[in-house]
Amino acid sequence: MDLGEGLRKAMARLTGATVIDARTMREFTKELQKALISSDVELNLVFAFTKRIEDAALKEKLPRGVAPKDYVTNMVYEELVKLMGGNYEPAIRPKRILMAGMYGSGKTTTTAKLAKFYQDRGLSAGLICCDVTRPAAYEQLETLARQANATFFGIKGEKDVAKIVREGLAKLKDRKVIICDSSGRSALDAELIRELKDINGSLNPDERFLVVSADVGQIAGRQAAEFNSAIGISGVIVTRMDGSGKGGGALSAVSAASASIAFIGTGEKLGSLELYDSKKFVGRLLGIPDLEGLLASVQDAVKQANIKPEDMEVEELNFETFYTQLKAMSKMGPLKNMMSMMGLSDLPKDALEGSEAKLRRYGNIIGSMTKEERKDERLARDPKRVARIARGSGMSEKDVRELFSDFNKMKKFANMFKNNRDFRKQISKFMPGM
Ligand SMILES: Nc1nc2c(ncn2[C@@H]2O[C@H](COP(=O)(O)OP(=O)(O)OP(=O)(O)O)[C@@H](O)[C@H]2O)c(=O)[nH]1
Ligand SMILES: [Mg+2]
Numbered sequence: 001m002d003l004g005e006g007l008r009k010a011m012a013r014l015t016g017a018t019v020i021d022a023r024t025m026r027e028f029t030k031e032l033q034k035a036l037i038s039s040d041v042e043l044n045l046v047f048a049f050t051k052r053i054e055d056a057a058l059k060e061k062l063p064r065g066v067a068p069k070d071y072v073t074n075m076v077y078e079e080l081v082k083l084m085g086g087n088y089e090p091a092i093r094p095k096r097i098l099m100a101g102m103y104g105s106g107k108t109t110t111t112a113k114l115a116k117f118y119q120d121r122g123l124s125a126g127l128i129c130c131d132v133t134r135p136a137a138y139e140q141l142e143t144l145a146r147q148a149n150a151t152f153f154g155i156k157g158e159k160d161v162a163k164i165v166r167e168g169l170a171k172l173k174d175r176k177v178i179i180c181d182s183s184g185r186s187a188l189d190a191e192l193i194r195e196l197k198d199i200n201g202s203l204n205p206d207e208r209f210l211v212v213s214a215d216v217g218q219i220a221g222r223q224a225a226e227f228n229s230a231i232g233i234s235g236v237i238v239t240r241m242d243g244s245g246k247g248g249g250a251l252s253a254v255s256a257a258s259a260s261i262a263f264i265g266t267g268e269k270l271g272s273l274e275l276y277d278s279k280k281f282v283g284r285l286l287g288i289p290d291l292e293g294l295l296a297s298v299q300d301a302v303k304q305a306n307i308k309p310e311d312m313e314v315e316e317l318n319f320e321t322f323y324t325q326l327k328a329m330s331k332m333g334p335l336k337n338m339m340s341m342m343g344l345s346d347l348p349k350d351a352l353e354g355s356e357a358k359l360r361r362y363g364n365i366i367g368s369m370t371k372e373e374r375k376d377e378r379l380a381r382d383p384k385r386v387a388r389i390a391r392g393s394g395m396s397e398k399d400v401r402e403l404f405s406d407f408n409k410m411k412k413f414a415n416m417f418k419n420n421r422d423f424r425k426q427i428s429k430f431m432p433g434m
Helices: 003-012 022-037 043-059 068-084 107-120 137-147 161-171 190-203 219-231 248-257 278-286 291-307 319-330 334-341 348-352 355-367 371-375 383-393 397-419 421-430
Strands: 095-101 125-130 151-153 177-182 207-213 235-239 260-265 273-275
Touching (some): 003 068, 068 291, 095 107, 107 260, 151 161, 161 190, 248 260, 319 355, 319 371, 383 397
Parallel strands (some): 095 177
């Protein structure tokens, strides 16, 4: 069973679940661990990975309108991205690249694809053939270089890779991007490792790419670890993503090499190279074609859930809570626009007009009310009390009456908010973080 299959099997445990409870999550987690472990993902990593998902799923409340399966998928996605990296964006500048990988993984083809990639972006490419093992490796890269419009260098019959690199670098010194192809083997032997180290030493590359075919399974992990300890892998290129392989081995490879995915090969042609796109790749791994759509809707729901409309409901509006709310609202610039967009221009938008100064005035006025007056509007409206409050706060009676008027607008608004779910939903969208 490859990793993708295992992940899908684990996800299937959540199909039809209506709640996320400890039991569901334990079953899911077990299945997820099985999948990861059988793909040679390192044990500590597996447990840390699944624990984060389990904890988060149990701690956080399932947002309204989201299926548990989708919610957990979102979490699995985020953890996978932490592991494999977010979208890859290579710097478009001169660099040297070393290609390494097992026999037949797609190194030579990808070398030419990368040449085309950088040439298309205005950087000339020079390719060095350091595959001194495979018959006709020289001719293969030479042909591909021509197709990619790149300059080729190789020394036929030469076995000393360090020498090839040295001479190649001298010959290709005006090329901006130098890419060095290397031999593949069916097993990593001492000779291949020595060869790679020799190339690495002479080339001093900026990138050391490990090329992994999407159809290799868990063995990719072990191989990646060995390549990594030999030369230090800086990024993984997954080839044959157009085929039947789902790229499960890639996860083992990136985790074993502690590197992110950089490119994806999607065909034999030189143009069939894509920058790694986490949503696309993980979607494929999980067998969800429209992962992007799913994530967007879950993340939307999560965002809305964090706003907690009930936080915005006013339990009991009195002058104290009114002041607190005004203070909160004055910090939200967009609120005004939102209000007028919703045709509520005469509601608290007015209450926010000249908000700084007004807020200070209102603070003073409310400060000179008695406790009872703050809780009871009718009491405070008593003309005698109004006069006293005004005197005590150093404001005019007109200011006090203005406060009452704004207070009533807020009250209307609060009621509307309470009684109208659609409105609440709409407003929640505009007020993230409230
Ligand atoms: N469908 C598909 N085929 C690919 C892709 N990348 C490479 N191939 C094919 O895989 C085969 C092997 O590719 P090579 O580039 O020669 O692989 P290599 O790693 O250089 O092989 P060795 O030098 O023998 O170790 C070729 O037939 C390629 O056309 C890909 O992304 N998709
Ligand atoms: Mg090759």
